[in-house]
Amino acid sequence: MVHEYCENGLERLESRDRELVEQAIERFAEKGVGDVKLLAGAERQYRLRAGDWRIRFLYEHPDIIRILHIRNRREAYR
Numbered sequence: 001m002v003h004e005y006c007e008n009g010l011e012r013l014e015s016r017d018r019e020l021v022e023q024a025i026e027r028f029a030e031k032g033v034g035d036v037k038l039l040a041g042a043e044r045q046y047r048l049r050a051g052d053w054r055i056r057f058l059y060e061h062p063d064i065i066r067i068l069h070i071r072n073r074r075e076a077y078r
Contacts, residue, residue, distance in 0.1 A: 010070060017053060021070055024050035029065065047076070 010018050028034040028048055035049040039056070045068065048055040054076035056068045 013053075013070070017051070021050045021053050021055060024048055024053075025055060025067070049073075 010021060013021060024034055025048065028036065036046050037049075039045045039047055042056075044058045046057055046059075048057065052073050053070060054073055055070050056076070057065045058068065060066050
């Protein structure tokens with residue numbers, strides 16, 4: 001599975017958090033493993049949980065996910 005990062009997601013995270021998020025995305029992209037949930041009210045959008053971080057994404061094609069944004073859990077659902 002291929003994934004595309006958003007412009008303002010990973011680069012603003014501290015290195016420890018960036019590594020956690022990258023590992024969660026890679027694990028989900030390669031194996032389909034992770035805490036993923038379809039978001040209500042957001043057509044075709046999902047969230048992947050990685051510690052205190054929430055990665056919102058959608059499926060472009062069966063083998064491609066597009067990362068929309070990466071936010072702390074306190075900000076993710078506003």
